[in-house]
Amino acid sequence: MMKRIQCPFPAPHGCSGDFRRILIALTLLILTIGSSPAGTDSWPSIRGPWENGHAAAPGDSRLAGLPLEWSETRNVRWKQSIPHTGLSTPVVMGDQVWVTTATEAGNDFFVLCLDAGTGEVRFNERLFHSDDPESLGNGRDVNSYATPSAVIEPGRVYVHYGSFGTACIDTATFKVLWKRDDLPCRHYRGASSSPVLFGDLVILTFDGANLQYLAALDKKTGRTVWKTDRSVKWNDEHIDQPMVRDGDRRKAHGTPVIVQASGKTQILSVGAKAAYGYNPKTGDELWRFEFDDFSAAPMPVLFNDRMIMVSGFSKSEMFSVRTDGAGDVTATHVDWSTRTRVPRYASPIVVGDLIYIAADESFVSCLEAATGKSVWTERIGGKFRASPIYADGRLYFCNLEGGTTVLKPGRTFEVLATNQLGADDPPRENSKRPPGYMASPAVAGKALFLRTRDSLYRVESGSTAAR
DSSP states (O other): OOOOOOOSSOOOTTOOHHHHHHHHHHHHHHHHHOSSOSSOSOBOSTTTTTTSSBSSOTTOOOOOOOOSOOBTTBSEEEEEEOOSBOOOOOEEETTEEEEEEEOTTSSEEEEEEEETTTOOEEEEEEEEEOSSOOOOSSOTTTOOSSOSOOEEETTEEEEEBTBTOEEEEETTTOOEEEEEOOOOOOOSSOOOOOOEEETTEEEEEEEOSSOEEEEEEETTTOOEEEEEEOOOOOOOTTOOOHHHHHTGGGOOOOOOEEEEETTEEEEEEEOSSEEEEEOTTTOOEEEEEEOSOOOOOSOOEEETTEEEEEOOSSSOOEEEEESOOOEEOTTTOEEEEEOTTOOSSSOOEEETTEEEEEOSEEEEEEEETTTOOEEEEEEEEEEOOSOOEEETTEEEEEOTTSEEEEEOOSSSOOEEEEEEOSTTSOOOTTOOOOSSOSSOOEEETTEEEEEOSSEEEEEETTOOOOO
16 A cells, blocks of 8 residues: 555645644545535646555545546547647636646746636636747657646645746736746756646756756745756766767656655656655655656656656666665665566556556566566557556556556456547648657546647547537
C-alpha cells in the first residue's frame, strides 16, 4: 500500500503535522459521506488531486462511472478545437477547464479557459510575447512552447511557460493578478516542468543548459520567497562532444512531487545527474542521489517512503530510493534499479504493490514496487508520451496515435477496451506532430478530459456524438 496520503489542496504554509492530519481526515470524510460518486470533481494539477495519477482518494474503491469505451461519435459530450500548439495536461475545477498553448514559433503564449459543461471558450488571453525565442532543437514533434501544465486552486490558476513567464489569474474575473518574466533559464529544447503548490507557495523548476534551480514564489504577489541551485557537480568541462557543449547533459524536464515521506514533508525532484529531496518551506536540500543521465521527464512517485524515479533520456534507468537519508545517499539508499523497458517520457504509476510503466515503443510493463521484479510486459501498440492514470479500478494508457488502451490492474495482463480519437483530424500546416496524446488525461466526476494534437474532448458515458 502507498503510505502517502495528502489532501488535494495544500495546507497553509508552515502548518503543523497535526493540522495537516486534521485536513486529511476532513477531506477523506467529505469524500466518504458525500452523496456524489467516488472520485473527484477536480483535477488540479498535472497528476491529479493526489499528485500520483489516481482519480480517487486513497482507500476509496467506489466507482464514479467513467466511460470504458468511446469514439468520435460515441460517449463524447463535446469536442473543442484548441488554437496554436501545446502539450499541457488540462486542469479542471468546478465548471472550468484550463489549458495553455503557444504559437508554433514560440512568439506568443496563451491561456484558455473552457466551460467544463459545454466546451465553450470563456477566456483566451495572450500573456507573454518573445521577439526571438530559441528554437526547440528537437523539432515541434517532441516538445512545444506550452508544455508545462497549469495548476489550479479555488479562486486562482497559475500558468507557466518556463523562462518566458509565469502568471496568476483570478478564476472568477479572469483578471491577471501578477506576472513574472524575469526568472532566467536557457531551456534549449523547451521548458517542460509544471508548477506545484505548497501552502502559500508556487514552486517552479528550471533545469536548463546554463542554469539549474528551483524557485518558490509567493502565491499572492509572485515575489521570490526562496531559490535553490542544484548542487550536483557537473565535471564535464573537458568533454568535447556536441551534446555536452550545447548543454544537453545539464538539463531536465521533470515536475517534482510534494509528499509526506520518512516523517517529513519533502519535494522529490529529478534533475540532470541527480535526484533530490528538499524542504518545501525553505528550499533547503535534505539529500541527493547521483547518477549518470540527463533530460529526465517522468514525474517521480512515492511507495512506502521510497521514491520511484526515472534517471533520464540516455540510460533511462528506474530506481527505488529511500527518502530518509541526509547528504549524498548514492551509495546507501538504493533498494533496486532496472533498465528494462523504462519510459523516457511517461510517468510511472503505482496501484497497490505494483508499478505500471509505458515505454516509448508500445510496451507496457508491470513490476513489483518493493523489489523491481518484472511481473509482465506486453505490447499494446502505439508510442507513449502521456502518463497513465488510474480511475474506477482501471488503468488508462493514451498513445501518440490517439488510441487509449484500458487495462485491468493486477498480476495478469488483461485488456478491457481499446478506443480511438483524433486520427481523422486534418493535419495542421507545417506540422508533423502525431494526431494523438502527448498531454496526459484528466478526470473530473464521471468525465475524462482528453487533449489530442488539436482538440480537447470531454468523454462521458451516455453522450451520443461530438459537437
